Amino acid sequence: MLPRSIQKFISAFAALPSIGPRQATRLAFYLVSLGSASIVDIADAARGLAALSTCPDCFFFSEGPVCPFCGNPARRKDVLAVVERPTDVIAIEATRKFNGVYLVLGELKKTGALQPEQKLKLERGKARGPFKEILLALDQTTYGDFNAQTITKELSGVTEKITRLGRGIPTGGEIEFADEDTLGSAIEKRS
Numbered sequence: 001m002l003p004r005s006i007q008k009f010i011s012a013f014a015a016l017p018s019i020g021p022r023q024a025t026r027l028a029f030y031l032v033s034l035g036s037a038s039i040v041d042i043a044d045a046a047r048g049l050a051a052l053s054t055c056p057d058c059f060f061f062s063e064g065p066v067c068p069f070c071g072n073p074a075r076r077k078d079v080l081a082v083v084e085r086p087t088d089v090i091a092i093e094a095t096r097k098f099n100g101v102y103l104v105l106g107e108l109k110k111t112g113a114l115q116p117e118q119k120l121k122l123e124r125g126k127a128r129g130p131f132k133e134i135l136l137a138l139d140q141t142t143y144g145d146f147n148a149q150t151i152t153k154e155l156s157g158v159t160e161k162i163t164r165l166g167r168g169i170p171t172g173g174e175i176e177f178a179d180e181d182t183l184g185s186a187i188e189k190r191s
């Protein structure tokens with residue numbers, strides 16, 4: 001029988017994405033082998049995440065009243081990128097090709113219908129306008145196209161233009177997994 005502390009660790013970690021019980025067990029033994037100081041460091045790093053909140057303007061993560069993008073005076077507030085996931089923001093930032101702010105909507109449904117919470121987020125985004133440009137940085141899938149149409153309807157009237165990512169990201173591709181150069185060029189070639 002495994003010690004209770006290890007059992008508890010395994011059940012917590014096995015529930016995480018892409019970590020099953022075997023992986024969690026290996027991780028537990030690995031951490032024990034690192035020694036208590038390293039374990040405390042890792043636990044502190046995880047505990048720090050509990051202090052994060054959601055930016056009230058763009059719904060990305062924030063440690064203060066707003067996120068680092070909304071709070072940065074050097075970022076253009078009249079250019080907005082609509083994305084699904086916080087990890088999409090990270091992917092776009094890695095390209096260094098975008099200097100506006102974001103609106104993180106949450107995962108879109110394949111039906112092209114928006115969830116009530118997503119409609120509220122879009123309303124919040126609209127209230128920050130008017131915009132020079134709204135970039136719909138959605139996955140390049142068929143349902144991404146449906147969703148783009150729905151979102152375009154919701155946003156009409158608050159922006160001079162609505163753009164989509166340029167071609168280059170493979171069809172069916174999720175922008176979070178596109179390589180930096182490909183995504184960077186899709187941002188540059190947006191239209």
Ligand SMILES: [Zn+2]
Nearest residue numbers: 055058067070
């Ligand atoms: Zn923000």
